[in-house]
Amino acid sequence: MKHIEHIGIAVKELATAVPLFEKLLDTRCYKTESVASERVNTAFLRTGETKLELLEAADEQSVIAGYISKKGEGIHHIAFEVDDIEAEMKRLSEEGFVLLNQEPKKGADNKLVCFLHPKSTNGTLIELCMEIK
Numbered sequence: 001m002k003h004i005e006h007i008g009i010a011v012k013e014l015a016t017a018v019p020l021f022e023k024l025l026d027t028r029c030y031k032t033e034s035v036a037s038e039r040v041n042t043a044f045l046r047t048g049e050t051k052l053e054l055l056e057a058a059d060e061q062s063v064i065a066g067y068i069s070k071k072g073e074g075i076h077h078i079a080f081e082v083d084d085i086e087a088e089m090k091r092l093s094e095e096g097f098v099l100l101n102q103e104p105k106k107g108a109d110n111k112l113v114c115f116l117h118p119k120s121t122n123g124t125l126i127e128l129c130m131e132i133k
Contacts, residue, residue: 001079001080001081001082001088001128002083003049003080004078004080004081005051005076005079005080005081005083005111005127005129006044006051006052006053006057006079006109006129007050007051007052007053007058007075007079007126008040008052008053008075008076008078008079009052009053009054009055009073009074009075009076010064010067010073010074010075011054011055011056011068011073012056012068012073013056014041014043014054014056017043017045017054017056017061017073018043018045018126021045021052021054025044025045025047026086027045027047028049029038029043029044029045030044030046030047031043031044031109032043032044032059033108034058035106035107035108036058037106038059038062038063038064038107039057039058039059039061039062039063039064040052040055040056040057040062040063040064040108041055041056041057041058042055042056042108042109043056044108044109045069046066048089053079053108053109054113055076056061057069064076068097076125076126077115077124077125077126078124078125079126079127079128079129080084080088080125080126080127080128080129081129081130081131082084082121082128082129082130084126084130085104085112085113085114085130086104088128089104089114089128090121092116093110094126096120097116097117097120098115098116098117098118098119098120099115099116099117099122100114100115100117101109101114101115102131104128106130106132107127109113110131111129111130111132111133112129112130112132113127113129113130114127114128115127115128116128
């Protein structure tokens with residue numbers, strides 16, 4: 001793993017959260033995107049080398065809707081950038097980590113992604129991500 005690529009934050013409404021985080025970080029949202037496969041709308045902000053991904057449920061079936069109903073708004077996941085997502089998935093699986101998807105899938109911000117089950121990572125949802133070339 002190279003470094004933290006972003007921190008994902010579950011929010012009820014991007015319309016409210018984006019202006020709040022823009023003020024907090026003194027920066028503008030540089031990208032919004034819908035990820036149909038995850039039923040989520042995203043907004044990205046960057047300050048220095050740090051990126052935040054705000055996640056809003058696109059519908060009630062979204063994992064984010066379920067997360068917010070159980071835990072409320074807040075940190076949802078930490079994403080790490082990797083050079084070779086398939087090799088990293090294989091390595092982590094062999095080390096005993098539980099993958100939530102067996103193949104990388106297209107995520108937001110032009111990335112291939114895979115999530116690790118929080119039960120195998122001390123309660124923290126971990127995302128692996130690799131730039132699509």
